[in-house]
Amino acid sequence: MDLNVWGWNSERDTAFEQLGLEHVCPARVIADHGRKYRVITPRGEGWAEMTGKLQFELGERSEYPAVGDWVALRYLEDEGADGVIHGLLPRSSRISRRAAGSVPMEQIVAANVDLLFLVAALNQDFNLRRLERYLIMAWNSGASPVVVLSKADLSDDPERHVSDVELIAPGVPVIAVSALQDEGKEQIDALLKPGVTVALTGSSGSGKSTIVNWMAGQDIQLTQEIREDDSRGRHTTTHRELFLLPQGAVMIDTPGMRELQLWDDDGGWSEAFNDITELAKQCRFSDCHHELEAGCAVKEAIQSGQLDPKRLDNYLKTQRELKYQAAKERSRQRAVKAAVGKSEAPRGKGAQRRRYERDWE
Structure with missing residues (x-):
């Protein structure tokens, strides 16, 4: 399996060598299923898990491998592509948002993305203010944003929408497309160059999975109809997954978001x-x-x-x-930090003895 078609390059080869790990090979995470990852390796597709040591070293859940990450993998057998992840290469970009819940946590949407397609449908759910939030996320990620206005066949004047978006996103490519009428495909195809990683993000029902199927020329992602009364959709994509396209690029489809909760600001807010x-x-x-x-x-x-x-x-x-x-x-x-300091504070002799005995058990 030639990893160059999946985005491997000389810079990543250098970073891989700098990890200093033995008996490992590079692999890319193409799907995240919680504790297990689907990876592409020089032997083909396989399953992988992290070592306990690596989990401890990474610490934060946001530092764990995500779809698009490059990892150092050690095969479990002489044949077969399954293995164990022993290291993680530095990310060239990280698309993240605030995870759901009361405790503030970063959730990585995708990593090592070159182009981020912000997909917004030209139906009743179209919202410029929401698109501004996605632009903040895009500029913070390190990836280059591209606004894709899907379902252009539902708009009486798609060019007006293009102009409206260009006003809030100066310098950002804005492309109106219709998979149903096969419009705008040439403009998208021109961006899908070999070695380029593209991720799609947007609201539920915006048409991300349809675009993946359209670009791939076959049904590789499930799609479903949206509600007619408010043009809102349900989550079709249930997990993040990376696909190799016939144009030579790789594309990451992500689950739709009901509401984008921003995580951190690295200049994206002022840029947007x-x-x-x-x-x-x-x-x-x-x-x-x-x-x-x-x-x-x-x-x-x-x-x-x-x-x-x-x-x-x-x-x-x-x-x-x-x-x-x-x-x-x-x-x-x-x-x-306070909890870690407290756990490392000196204890009485009895506690130290019990901990010493437990470590030897």
Whole structure:
């Protein structure tokens, strides 16, 4: 099996050598099933699990292998592709969001992605504000975003939607497509070059799995109809999976999201709202909140019709959300650090003796 078609290159070859592990080979995670991973190896497809040592060294669940990751694998047998993961190569990009639940945790959607397709259907569920959130995630990931407006056949004026998206995503390619009418395929095909890894993300029912099947030229992902009353869909894809396309690229399909909870900010927020951050430089006060301050260039842009007030509202909302999320994560890390310090604190002789005896059992 030639791993170059799955995205292997000279930079990853160097990183693999730097791991300094013996009797291992490179492999790529193509599906995540919890504690077990489907991997592609020089021998073909196989199953793999991490060693307990690696789990301990990685620590955080977000550092565990994810779809798209490159790992160092040791085969279980002389023949066959099943093995054990002993190491993880550095990621060139990581697409993540805040996992569901009250405890703030990062969830990796995909790793080592070159292009991130932000899929939004041109139906009743189309929402520019939601798309702005996906753009923040994309710019934070290290991957290059591409907006794919699916189901263009449902819109009376798809070009208007393209123009609206281009206003909130300057410099980002925006492509309107219709798998039903086979429109826009040439533009997508041009991006699917050999060695390139593409991931799709978007709301449930946006048509991600349909696009995978369309690009592959065969039904490799299940699809299902959406509700007619509100154009909302159900989760068709239940886990992340990577597919090799006939164009030469590899594509990662991900489960749809009811609501994207942002995780962290690495410059993606200011990049997604670049027009507002540039206007803010012209405000009279450097710490302007763009609310009631005099001499606010952002407010003046709204009054003149240059800026959509709803875009400013989303700018301020996501700013507050990211600050709150960052504060919660700092608090969690302090609690973890305190717990580790407490567990490593000196104990009485009895406790030390019992621990010594337990270690030898």
